[in-house]
Amino acid sequence: MLFKKLSGVRVKHCKNTADLAPVRIAVPQTVYIPMAMHIGAPAVLSVKVGDSVKVGTLIGESGAGLSSPVYSSVSGTVKKIDEIIAIAGNHVATVVIDSDGEQTIDESISPYEVNTKEDFLAALKKSGIVGLGGAGFPTPIKLNADNSRVDTLVINGAECEPYITSDTRTMLDGADDVAYGISLICKFLEIDNVIIGIEKNKPQCISAMRKATEDMAGVRVMPLPSVYPQGGEKVLAYHTTGRVIPQGKLPLDVGIIVINCTTVAAIAKFIRTGMPLVEKCVTVDGSAVSEPKNLIVPIGTPVGELIKECGGFKEEPRKALYGGPMMGIALPDLTSPILKQTNAVIFMGEKEATPPPVTPCIKCGACIEACPFSLDPVAISKAYKAGEPATLERLKVDICMECGCCSYVCPAKRNIVQRNKMAKSMLRDYKIKQKATEEKKNG
Amino acid sequence: MDDKMLLVSPAPHFRRNRDTQSIMLDVVIALMPAFIASVIIFGWRALLVVTVCVLTCVVCELLFEKLCKRPVTVNDFSAVVTGMLLGFNLPYTVPIWQAVFGSVVAIVVVKQLFGGIGKNFANPAITARIVLLVSFAGAMTNFTIIGTPDGISSATPLVEGGSISTVFFGNYAGQSGNRLLTLFLGNHGGALGETCALAILIGGIYLLCRRVISWHIPVAFIGTAALLGAVAKHNALEYILSGGILLGAFFMATDYSTSPSTKSGKIIFGIGCGLVTFLIREFAGYPEGVSFAILLMNILAPLITMATRKKPFGTKKIKVKGGESK
Numbered sequence: 231m232l233f234k235k236l237s238g239v240r241v242k243h244c245k246n247t248a249d250l251a252p253v254r255i256a257v258p259q260t261v262y263i264p265m266a267m268h269i270g271a272p273a274v275l276s277v278k279v280g281d282s283v284k285v286g287t288l289i290g291e292s293g294a295g296l297s298s299p300v301y302s303s304v305s306g307t308v309k310k311i312d313e314i315i316a317i318a319g320n321h322v323a324t325v326v327i328d329s330d331g332e333q334t335i336d337e338s339i340s341p342y343e344v345n346t347k348e349d350f351l352a353a354l355k356k357s358g359i360v361g362l363g364g365a366g367f368p369t370p371i372k373l374n375a376d377n378s379r380v381d382t383l384v385i386n387g388a389e390c391e392p393y394i395t396s397d398t399r400t401m402l403d404g405a406d407d408v409a410y411g412i413s414l415i416c417k418f419l420e421i422d423n424v425i426i427g428i429e430k431n432k433p434q435c436i437s438a439m440r441k442a443t444e445d446m447a448g449v450r451v452m453p454l455p456s457v458y459p460q461g462g463e464k465v466l467a468y469h470t471t472g473r474v475i476p477q478g479k480l481p482l483d484v485g486i487i488v489i490n491c492t493t494v495a496a497i498a499k500f501i502r503t504g505m506p507l508v509e510k511c512v513t514v515d516g517s518a519v520s521e522p523k524n525l526i527v528p529i530g531t532p533v534g535e536l537i538k539e540c541g542g543f544k545e546e547p548r549k550a551l552y553g554g555p556m557m558g559i560a561l562p563d564l565t566s567p568i569l570k571q572t573n574a575v576i577f578m579g580e581k582e583a584t585p586p587p588v589t590p591c592i593k594c595g596a597c598i599e600a601c602p603f604s605l606d607p608v609a610i611s612k613a614y615k616a617g618e619p620a621t622l623e624r625l626k627v628d629i630c631m632e633c634g635c636c637s638y639v640c641p642a643k644r645n646i647v648q649r650n651k652m653a654k655s656m657l658r659d660y661k662i663k664q665k666a667t668e669e670k671k672n673g
Numbered sequence: 674m675d676d677k678m679l680l681v682s683p684a685p686h687f688r689r690n691r692d693t694q695s696i697m698l699d700v701v702i703a704l705m706p707a708f709i710a711s712v713i714i715f716g717w718r719a720l721l722v723v724t725v726c727v728l729t730c731v732v733c734e735l736l737f738e739k740l741c742k743r744p745v746t747v748n749d750f751s752a753v754v755t756g757m758l759l760g761f762n763l764p765y766t767v768p769i770w771q772a773v774f775g776s777v778v779a780i781v782v783v784k785q786l787f788g789g790i791g792k793n794f795a796n797p798a799i800t801a802r803i804v805l806l807v808s809f810a811g812a813m814t815n816f817t818i819i820g821t822p823d824g825i826s827s828a829t830p831l832v833e834g835g836s837i838s839t840v841f842f843g844n845y846a847g848q849s850g851n852r853l854l855t856l857f858l859g860n861h862g863g864a865l866g867e868t869c870a871l872a873i874l875i876g877g878i879y880l881l882c883r884r885v886i887s888w889h890i891p892v893a894f895i896g897t898a899a900l901l902g903a904v905a906k907h908n909a910l911e912y913i914l915s916g917g918i919l920l921g922a923f924f925m926a927t928d929y930s931t932s933p934s935t936k937s938g939k940i941i942f943g944i945g946c947g948l949v950t951f952l953i954r955e956f957a958g959y960p961e962g963v964s965f966a967i968l969l970m971n972i973l974a975p976l977i978t979m980a981t982r983k984k985p986f987g988t989k990k991i992k993v994k995g996g997e998s999k
Binding site: 236239241242392464468474475476477479547548549550551555556557558559560561562563564576578582583584585586589590591592593594595598599602603604605606608609625626629632634637638639640641642643645647648 | 679680681682683684685686687688689691692693695696746749751789790791792929930933934935936982983984985986987988989
């Protein structure tokens with residue numbers, strides 16, 4: 231297509247586990263399932279201590295508005311209702327379930343028969359599926375929005391983060407699921423045009439998806455350059471369709487739905503089997519891991535359990551991440567549970583984990599060159615330090631997707647993206663205050 | 674579960690394999706050919722001048738930072754780069770105390786008083802050269818070659834008469850081929866690091882290949898100067914090979930903190946440098962305009978950056994539906 235590609239960075243791929251089909255781990259003794267594994271309101275507890283649950287039993291009903299239901303991933307007994315500190319720092323109710331090791335399936339689970347759009351969306355509401363690329367946006371709500379303008383479905387198979395290969399495995403082992411999921415969405419949402427965007431470093435996925443979709447009209451597999459962050463929603467939408475998603479708008483405002491390939495496969499599996507989202511394929515890799523692997527893990531399994539399946543640690547882990555090294559979140563300890571949207575757990579050894587020393591900014595402009603959205607992190611940083619939210623607004627810091635390209639390229643090793651995040655929250659507070667004073671003025 | 678303490682730090686957890694020190698080290702490496710050439714052309718005194726400048730710069734930076742209780746940044750090699758560049762801008766006959774004085778001005782006044790690396794708005798080496806030039810005009814323009822047997826006893830091609838067409842004389846008058854070759858190899862008078870075009874080009878190409886600098890400033894600077902020189906009926910090649918254009922374009926105008934950070938800004942900056950150099954060479958009393966041109970453009974750099982900042986993705990007004998003015 232004839233338009234200028236957005237910038238980004240070429241990171242090392244480290245796709246060590248691309249050829250390893252996922253292995254199911256032994257059922258963990260205890261799982262810890264938080265009520266908030268998605269964007270929006272937490273699910274509302276629907277079990278109490280002592281209740282016996284099975285695989286697929288509802289344990290948290292969808293809250294009001296933007297929310298998602300939560301299901302048990304093991305069969306066993308509710309031992310405790312605990313509270314854990316989630317990544318955002320807030321306390322989240324968490325159901326602690328002792329597994330009986332049987333993995334008995336809940337009686338209510340049966341395949342869905344969907345014939346209309348209403349059937350499809352009503353069924354999906356019970357799926358507990360959220361955006362599995364990492365964002366965790368409740369999928370039924372995305373598909374239930376006003377999609378009248380949507381003419382194109384973009385499937386995200388970019389998987390641009392280093393190490394992670396769980397989407398790769400979805401496209402290789404579950405190509406038919408992805409194809410079936412696409413056909414469901416297209417049929418019920420009346421979309422004719424589908425683009426599957428896959429980075430060129432995954433030729434096996436490109437051919438697998440081409441083969442799986444060869445009989446489907448309107449479906450196109452588009453190989454994309456392996457430039458991080460190719461899988462960023464706005465980046466992918468632009469590179470596949472040429473459409474620019476304006477500041478503060480959603481893909482559907484420009485007629486697109488962007489959805490991750492593993493999410494699509496999960497939709498297909500759910501409709502086929504009726505089993506809600508209770509397990510995830512997770513890539514376990516990093517310099518501290520003896521045998522990097524892809525694992526199928528019940529949601530709620532503590533991350534520390536995964537390493538048992540991967541030959542243990544070859545060196546003492548100094549950092550553990552939810553997700554890949556570019557946007558992954560560092561975990562405080564190894565008891566953090568696998569969430570719905572966790573697609574990888576990276577354990578880093580001493581050398582890989584230690585952040586390099588920070589030196590003064592030399593104004594080289596590398597961060598400006600690297601930013602896919604052409605932001606100016608140097609100016610943002612300055613405005614933040616000076617406490618000037620109005621300048622931040624002018625610099626459009628709110629469109630920053632926090633991909634981390636700026637920090638990645640910085641020769642002074644400054645935590646630029648973190649500063650951007652702080653600037654974003656400064657701007658948010660300022661806007662809220664501004665709105666409040668305006669409302670006061672208007673009576 | 675073992676409760677070993679894990680490191681919690683903000684993403685990204687991968688960083689590019691490049692830091693300030695390696696960038697500055699690359700610049701030092703890129704300056705080496707010109708350094709060696711200067712010793713060959715001007716003899717051991719060139720080595721002495723550059724060494725004095727480098728040592729003074731490093732010591733000044735260290736002392737100042739210790740005195741102000743700032744983190745010591747000597748190991749990032751930026752003071753070494755400043756020292757080398759300042760040395761390159763001096764005639765090899767410069768009195769040593771003047772070289773020391775210039776180095777103190779560069780590091781203490783121009784760099785550290787404004788906050789140290791990355792915070793200075795003017796290029797330290799350029800500014801120090803100008804301070805020396807206006808303070809000690811005689812010593813600073815004594816560009817004659819004395820001691821070296823194969824050197825040509827002449828002033829820099831730019832000194833006499835101020836106009837390039839009148840400055841070539843002596844044993845290579847009228848032989849344009851030889852003249853160009855002499856300029857290219859640097860076997861003539863001038864500031865000690867700026868005469869050998871070949872060595873500077875090797876260094877410049879190294880910096881481009883290592884992506885320490887981008888092509889925008891050097892190409893715009895040299896291109897503008899050549900074009901304007903040609904328009905004013907000079908030989909364009911001679912025009913850019915003489916004086917400090919090449920050294921300035923590759924090594925001094927490309928200084929990160931004193932040049933614009935956007936690509937289009939860099940082109941404007943380079944054109945400005947070329948234009949001012951041309952104006953000074955043609956119409957002003959000073960023999961060489963490069964230093965003044967770069968200093969002048971340094972002052973404009975922040976404004977150029979601001980004016981050429983790209984519109985962030987998806988914030989163009991026309992793209993927003995419904996006429997909202999976001």
